[in-house]
Amino acid sequence: MQKNTATHDFKSGEKFTGPxxxxxxxxxxxxxxxEARLLTIIDDIRSLLGPHVQITVPTLNEENLRRYLDEDEYLHIAPIPSIFFFAIDKLVKEHDLVLLVEGSCYMDTWTSALLWAFLWATRSAHKQKKPCVAYAVDAGELSSLNRWLVKREASxxxxxxxxxxxxxxxxxxxxxxxxxxxTADCAFTFSPEPKDHDFLTKxxxxxxxxxxxxAVVDFSLWPVVIRPWGRKENLYKWPYYFSRSRERMNTREKLVKGWARIADQIIKEHSKEVALIGMEALDQPLAQDILRGMENxxxxxxxxxxEYNASQxxxxxxxxxxxxxxRYHSAVLSLRxxxxxxxxxxxxxxxxxxxDLHLFPDYFLHHDDPNLWEDLNQKIGLLxxxxxLQKDTLEEGLTQQVNLSQKNRIILGEFLKENGTMPGED
Incomplete structure (x- = not known):
């Protein structure tokens, strides 16, 4: 990685220096x-490379990104098109270091398109001899084709x-x-802003x-598939469409009825209020349908x-x-x-x-377990x-995960020293 490389601001044309x-x-x-991961990673980079490091965040959804990320002379938002190959190549060429920051990096659970974007960025960085780091990412289910691609490109x-x-x-x-x-996920070191203390009460x-x-997820939407055309109601962002079939819609209906029944049981049997949590925008329609199906x-x-940012x-x-x-990150962000x-x-x-938390299998249920809702109601009552009941286990898990998460910055710093020039070095 180059130190103090003279370049140009992507919008104003003014010169700046810095990696x-x-x-x-x-x-x-x-x-x-x-969002929590991105903000934490930006903090990690600035702590290692200084406050004047130039950071660019590409996005398919510029308006949404600007809700929580403030662009300035050092932090740039770069809109890219749905067909992203040339845009990623250009961005890689303009930078000195590429970080893959999506947690669900090496998996095609959601869509192959995301996986291909990350692999393409890696391929482009390798071709252009730019250092590339996958930063605290996950690996999961992959088709035969995608396993082959990951083996070839992620290497x-x-x-x-x-x-x-x-x-x-x-x-x-x-x-x-x-x-x-x-290590562990970056979000373990993410903390809400003081102004958001007691946000739920507010x-x-x-x-x-x-x-x-x-915290619910509509499993029936995934994976997103690539099509030249399709039903407008299934469109995510052209050419990406949500998966739809009679079987998938039946699955969704079962989810709505099951969650609605669980929510009503919590309210009636335990006198608690229930929050239907959408950790991603795409979770909100399912949550609203569950609410409509409830008695209470x-x-x-x-x-x-x-409606609310990661801090809130x-x-x-x-x-x-x-x-x-x-949702993985609701489990992570509630652990502290x-x-x-x-x-x-x-x-x-x-x-x-x-x-890792030693909560498996006692407190883990698979979404297609035949006795899912009965077993879930029983475990809710128990806790x-x-x-x-879980306090000691959660405390031990939290300590372990935070310690591992803090190593991300250390490992990245060591990599930068070995593969480039850190600030203050000759």
Whole structure:
């Protein structure tokens, strides 16, 4: 990486000096986890390369990204088109270091297009001889084609830091030969702003007996597929369309009915309020349908990343009496407050995390378990009646995960020293 490389501001044309860092990820999707990760990674980079380091964040959703990221002379937002190959090549050429910052990096659970974007950025950096680091990322389910692509292209990465040991093992099994290291997710070191203290109480002052959070995911939407055309209601951003079929719609309807029944049981049996949590914008329609299907609507609210930023959502999560989650980052961001939790999982991320926390299999349920809703209701009752049941396990897990997360910055700093020039060096 070059030190004090003279270049030009992408908008004003004014000259500046300093290393240039490109952050390639799922930026601007109103996703609380991605937002928390991005802000933490920006802090990590500035702590290592100084406050004048030039950082560029590419995005398909510029308007959303500007909700929580303030552009200035050192931080740049770069809109890119849906067909991203040439845009990524150009951005890589303009920068000195490429970081892959999306947690769900090496998996095609959501869509192959995201995976290909990250692999293309790696390929472009390798071709242009720019250092490339995958920063605290995960690995999960992959098709045969994508396993082959990951083996070929991810091996060109200069360093891959995985956020679990399980992810590192998956990449090794695939045959990735890049240097590998495992730590924990960046979001473990993310903290809400002081102004957002007691945020849940501020937005829901009527609560008197505590809140149980249900962080839901519409599994039926995924994966997003690439098509030249399709139904308008299924369009995410051309040419990407949500998956739809009669079977998928039946799955969604079962989710709505199951979650609605669980929410009503929590309210009636435990006298708690229920927050239906949308950790990503795409979770909100499912949460709203669940609310419509409930009997006790007055004791329930939808709390969504469409309305609130990562600081506010994290503060809200920390005030819950119990979290039931299908979202990885709601589990991560609530851990600092030692909120008891149960997972309803649908991909390897929560499975790996619960294994690390030693909550698997006792507090982990798969979304297609035949007795899902009965078992979930039982576990909810157990934890609400025994509020300290998980306390020691969560405390131990928190200490371990925070310590591992703090190593991300250290490992990146060592990489920069070995592969370039840190500020203050000749």
């Amino acid at each position: 240039r860092v490109l952050l390639v990820g799922y930026n601007g999707a109103n996703n609380t986890g991605s 060109k990465t200069d360093l891959i830091i995985t956020r679990t040991m399980h992810a590192q093992k998956r990449l090794e099994e695939i045959g990735v030969t890049a240097p590998l290291n495992s 937005i829901w002052p009527e609560v008197s007996n505590g809140v149980v959070g249900l 609507k007055d004791s329930c609210r939808v709390i969504s990343s469409n 959502m994290t503060s809200m999560l920390s005030q819950l009496d119990l979290l039931v989650t299908s 407050a030692l909120v008891p939790q149960i997972a309803v999982g649908h991909d390897p991320r929560l499975t790996s995390f619960y294994q 609400l009646d025994n509020t300290d």
